[in-house]
Amino acid sequence: MPHKWAMVIDLDRCTGCEACVVACHAENNIPTAGEDQAARGRTKHWIRVERYWEGEFPNARIRFQPVLCQQCDAAPCEPVCPTYASYHTSEGLNAQVYNRCVGTRFCANACPYNVRFFNFYNPVWEKPLNLQLNPDVSVREVGIMEKCTFCVQRIHGAEIQAEAEKRELKDGEFNPACVQSCSPKAMVFGDLNDPASEVSRLAKSGRNTKLLGELGTLPNVNYLERNS
């Protein structure tokens, strides 16, 4: 049976530390936008921690919600791409084929979560940051869309390793960068088609909700609602 990669994010555990954001930038060769570009609304974070306030000061409560590509099963970004740059893989991921992207930006408009990012300029890394580029991830040029891949390079790496050792993938054997760096262990990644996996177990929780689930996009990222 093919894998069905999914994530569970426990909002009760998220502290909003943004370690996931930093890890994602390092793993996926995402340049920082800089002060000027950020002011113009062009920050690029494949994962971001959204902050919402509940109530008024001093009785305010803050709520954190990490938002990344939801890897929807019925993804609105996929049918609108005229060149098939945005397509659905056999493992249920929304892939973005950089070579095929001409940059119509239709997918980004169609995405209800605003988790697709456009390269307004060619990316630059100030020295010596250029030395920390991840060789497993392609650097995206000006004019194309990019987005969270669930660290597809790690998925493929682990699959190849398991195949070479003639064994099945083990649950928790590898994790996307954001999950790996989440110190309160709010994020769990795994295969939903494996009923014994941690992700399958948590997804059955009564607290499970989908972000904008009412839109019918069938996201593969599950949020466990706050109890506290």
Next chain:
Amino acid sequence: MEKTSEQIQRDLVRPLYRTGTAYWIAVAFCSSLVLAGVSAFCYQLYHGIGVWGLNSPVFWAFDITNFVFWIGISHAGTLISAILRLANATWRRPVTRCAEAITVFALSIGAIIPLCHIGRPWLGYYLIPYPSERHIWPNFRSPLLWDFFAILTYLTGSVSFLILPIIPDFASIRDTTTGWRKRFYGALSLGWEGTPRQWHRLETAMHIMAIVIIPVAVSVHTIVSWDFAMTLVPMWHTGIFGPYFVVGAIFSGIAALILAMALLRKFLHLEEYLHPIHFQNLGKLLLTMSLLWFYFTFAERLTTWYGNGTPEMTVFWFTIRQKFAPFFWTMVFCNFIIPVPILAIKRLRTITGTVIASSTIVIGMWLERFLIVVPSLERKFLSYSWGTYRPTWVEDTLMASSFGLMALLYLLFSKFVPMISIWELKAGLPEHTPVVAVEVPAGATNLSARESPFPGGVSS
């Protein structure tokens, strides 16, 4: 008051021979606008789309607004002309060619804009379904691909629809001139001799084109609307968009046609051909479209209000009460409140009146497209990722140059082609009515190339 055949020929061909200083000034001005646009585009190509004001999440703004605007303007011509031809409205004769020319030029500009707006224009050919060695095809589910085919079809159809009825006019110029013009118009007239067979074929071709082009035109703007409606974005995802866009397109198209006619009338001295009656009749059409536009806008807004969905209402109030309210109410004034009284009251429906109404409508319809594209993207679902858009000088320049290009193409066209169909006008003269259509053996060439043997003109 009625003109003779010779006077018509002389008056309408005159602009092809005489060029005043004002013409050169206009050409120079428009060319400089186009040049500025080309420079801005090169600058953008070198640096990236970042030189525009776009951001995350407003990934479309001026580019797509102008795209929809120009495709909308292109619905003036061919559609109006085809409907008037099929309805056999005789007053259409001096109007059709300026209308058809608007279609071809506005559509060409509309077709260029998506190429300038994509991130990697040099790979635009990926949208063409060519047999690639890697067996990759474009995505036929994407409305952008439908756009590509619809615009290509409409452009091909409109060019044929424009050129077909010019052929006899090219031939008549060829027969009355010498030198390079004789060779030039000789080549353009494609061997037209004015034989009954040729007239018959022209008539058949025009009839077929007039019927075919109407559904094509309707489909084009419907598909443009589906670029928006096929997403989940609040206020985009609505079934009314198809007909709403078609109505808006014809609305702005007629307004553009009236403006073009008024300019031609003044600068080419066509006062004796473009009469107040033409402006009045088009004014009535414009009035109908204005009322229809208001009906659609009202229906769309009222349905949204009763639906009361949170994402939709966020955009709804954002447009009519908050940030975009000044633009929204200007649009309502420009498209409805100002033009309706002018066009409804007979005393005001003069040339000046229709020109004023048309000017406000062109502005209002541009705003309408802007208000469809931008507010929805600024206020999409998750409030944490809301955005703000502000255009940069590059977008402003590109927009100005699209107007410059339109005017330039029109100016050049008017220098090489009579802007009013000579043979169709002559066919409407009383001297033609007693002509009896007799069986003429094929190949008979005793008829002048300029005169149609068919009473009342060839096209029906």
